Amino acid sequence: ATGTITAPIDGQPATTEVVLVESLLAAGRPLSLVSLTPRSGRRHQLRRHLLHIRHPILGDRRYQSRRASPVDGAPDRLWLHAARLAVPGRSPVEAPLPAALSEHLSMLRAS
Secondary structure, three states, rough: OOOEEEOOOOOOOOOOOEEEEEEEEEEEEEEEEEEEEEOOOOOOOHHHHHHHHHOOEEEEEEEEOOOOOOOOOOOOOOOOOOOOEOOOOOOOOOOOOOOOOOOOOHHHHHH
């Protein structure tokens, strides 16, 4: 599934493209692994847009639902990773998933 979030941030237009990569379950709680592409550059855009559609990023202490319960084995960090950064006129830079996130993802897939 793919979609686009077009919700203003601080009164300015903001757009984020969302692609569902994988659906997971953690103790019966649905989780989604998504690929996000910001098409504008607003402060905390990805975090705020996902909260706007009621799907906050796991581990986000600032932009999360007050009712969010912890997920077993989740690292004590924001579950957000810049896998690829592209700047016009430059070659893109790619980075693998950090060990803590990779290990948690493996645990979620195994359960």
